[in-house]
Amino acid sequence: DAKVSGKARTSVYDAAMQCAVDTRASVRSALGDGVRGGELRLLYQPLVRLADGQPVGAEALVRWERPGHGLLEPAAFVPAARESALITEVDCWVLTEALRRCAPWCRAGATVSVNLSGRSLEGDALVDALSAALHRWDVPARAVVLDVTETDLQRVSRTAERTLARLRSLGAGLAVDDFGSGASSLVNLRGTRAAQVKLDASLVADLDVDASAGSVAGAFITTAHALGLTVVAEGVERRSQAEVLREMRCDLAQGWLFGRPGDGSLLDARFAAGQRRRVSATA
Ligand code: C2E
Ligand code: MG
Ligand code: MG
Numbered sequence: 001d002a003k004v005s006g007k008a009r010t011s012v013y014d015a016a017m018q019c020a021v022d023t024r025a026s027v028r029s030a031l032g033d034g035v036r037g038g039e040l041r042l043l044y045q046p047l048v049r050l051a052d053g054q055p056v057g058a059e060a061l062v063r064w065e066r067p068g069h070g071l072l073e074p075a076a077f078v079p080a081a082r083e084s085a086l087i088t089e090v091d092c093w094v095l096t097e098a099l100r101r102c103a104p105w106c107r108a109g110a111t112v113s114v115n116l117s118g119r120s121l122e123g124d125a126l127v128d129a130l131s132a133a134l135h136r137w138d139v140p141a142r143a144v145v146l147d148v149t150e151t152d153l154q155r156v157s158r159t160a161e162r163t164l165a166r167l168r169s170l171g172a173g174l175a176v177d178d179f180g181s182g183a184s185s186l187v188n189l190r191g192t193r194a195a196q197v198k199l200d201a202s203l204v205a206d207l208d209v210d211a212s213a214g215s216v217a218g219a220f221i222t223t224a225h226a227l228g229l230t231v232v233a234e235g236v237e238r239r240s241q242a243e244v245l246r247e248m249r250c251d252l253a254q255g256w257l258f259g260r261p262g263d264g265s266l267l268d269a270r271f272a273a274g275q276r277r278r279v280s281a282t283a
Contacts, residue, residue: 024080031064031077035089039065042097043261047113047232047254050246055270057111059147059254060098061261062090082117091120092129099133099144101264105271106143113145113175118152121160130170141171145196148174150182153192168193175232179203179220186223197224199250201235208240218248225249 034040044058064072081087095114102112120126134141146167153176156164164174175196176189180203189197199220207214217233224231233245236255245253259266 024083027077027080028084028086030066031081032086032089034064034066035086035093039067040090040093040097041065041071042094042101044101044264044267045254045261046259046266047111047252048258050233050242050250050253053258055110055258055267056252057113057143057145058102058105058264058267059113059115059261060094060102061115062094078117082119085119087117088120088123088125091116092125095126095129096133099137099139102143102267103137103139105267106139108271109143110267110271111143111145111173112139113147115147115177118148118155118160121148121156121163124163127163127166127170130167130172134170142173144172145175146172147177147198149177150179150189153189153194154182156192164192178234180216186220186227186229190227194229196230196232198232198234198254201255204233204235204241204245204255208238208244214244217245217250221245221248221250 041063043061043063045061046055047057047059048055062074062078064077066072066077078087078090081090091114095116098112098114099106102110106112116126130144133139134144148164168174173195174192175198176192176194177198178200179186179189179197181200186197197220199217203213203217203220205213207217221231230251232252232254233241233250234254236242236245236253236257238257241255242253242257
């Protein structure tokens, strides 16, 4: 009896698993056509300096305008893409498009952050894409920040390490994204030679209302600074969170308080001077 119901459960489970696998496979094949057919979009979220609230750069966040499905967030397609080489196509497109769009801001001193998946670091495509885009859009390499999650960085292979070194030698900086959502320590990340660490939104969520959450965030900020890292707080939604972070000497912040991901017009306005200088210089 137990055997029978066990079997039945197994087949229900298998069917559900098979369905999830099929869904991801169909998402992947539609996404492959979508990437090549120009269906990816980028939104830009400002990074602000906590000391004075000024925007200093932007993070590019990918969206997929899937016909018949609307504008999809990364959670709906990035996990499927990460199961295949398709993620590299996505990441290379994002890197190229973000540098094109942000080039005038970068020449005016802003930074542009782009998310890379660990899997994309296994080949040469990103190095080629970065070097081509820097040259083609005349972007200063120091303006480029590559976000790789703490979890992906912990798993990096020898090949991926070499890719990171090559990206760094082109002049780009590395940021440890979603720090505090995994289980590593900042000291473990020293070997990655990151320039920036981004405190995961979960660490920021209640640091203004819960003293122990505040102490944890404060300790991370102090340690990161001791290691020479710039600290970015993610998911800042309230003034009181920004206030606490500023007291803790956190350098930069991102979140709805300062700006939702958008078309970048906010940064066009902030960094328009650089663009105008450039245009008149070449006119
Ligand atoms: P992330 O790099 O940590 O990006 C921050 C995420 O937090 C974004 O979600 C952003 O919209 C969201 N966010 C920003 N401010 C707030 C806030 O105040 N409150 C809350 N609740 N959320 C906020 P999004 O755009 O859905 O992206 C999710 C993740 O997808 C990103 O996390 C990143 O890991 C990944 N991703 C995005 N673009 C790319 C890409 O081009 N390539 C790869 N490989 N991954 C990407
Ligand atoms: Mg990021
Ligand atoms: Mg993050």
